[in-house]
Ligand SMILES: Nc1ncnc2c1ncn2[C@@H]1O[C@H](COP(=O)(O)OP(=O)(O)OP(=O)(O)O)[C@@H](O)[C@H]1O
């Protein structure tokens with residue numbers, strides 16, 4: 560049986576790794592989708608698809624399950640997104656996600672979906688990690704060692720600080736208003 564798990568992985572952290580280890584116990588092969596693959600160099604999506612491929616490929620090297628890493632760009636239309644995913648991925652039998660929209664879209668398309676409880680979500684959340692990198696607070700213990708290596712190789716902390724501070728919405732310096740601060744085209748939350 561082949562499973563599919565998609566995330567933005569900005570960055571790939573120990574919550575994702577925990578979920579992958581659980582999935583690995585249920586499937587023979589795993590497709591890891593790198594979501595929002597066209598996005599990079601924003602506060603919410605600082606890393607390129609290639610950099611995220613590197614993070615997850617290295618972090619999954621010791622995993623006992625064959626893994627295929629597939630970058631998947633976003634589409635304007637949610638209604639055809641599952642077909643888009645299927646067109647980019649090896650065939651899969653079950654999708655894993657804790658994202659309510661993703662769960663709904665797969666279920667409506669007739670794909671079996673499995674969810675799992677969030678693992679240490681108070682710290683293992685992408686936005687929390689990005690905030691820690693910007694502020695200079697501890698983040699290295701919250702991601703696999705291979706992700707630390709990749710982020711250091713690409714000078715990722717310096718990048719995320721720069722894109723956060725040069726943000727077009729004038730939210731420079733703010734570390735708590737990521738959605739507002741991001742210049743990636745998302746509609747900001749109302750103040
Ligand atoms: N701590 C966690 N435990 C279990 N699943 C998680 C955890 N964090 C994220 N996930 C799940 O992994 C998938 C990919 O998540 P994603 O890449 O958006 O990470 P995130 O930590 O939620 O990041 P962000 O804050 O950037 O949105 C989603 O299904 C998400 O619900």
Ligand SMILES: NC(=O)c1ccc[n+]([C@@H]2O[C@H](COP(=O)(O)O)[C@@H](O)[C@H]2O)c1
Nearest residue numbers: 565566567594595633634636637640658
């Ligand atoms: N219409 C679309 O392009 C569409 C719909 C649902 C999810 N997605 C993507 O799937 C990924 C889901 O990952 P998260 O669970 O990490 O949010 C994200 O990259 C998200 O942008 C895209």
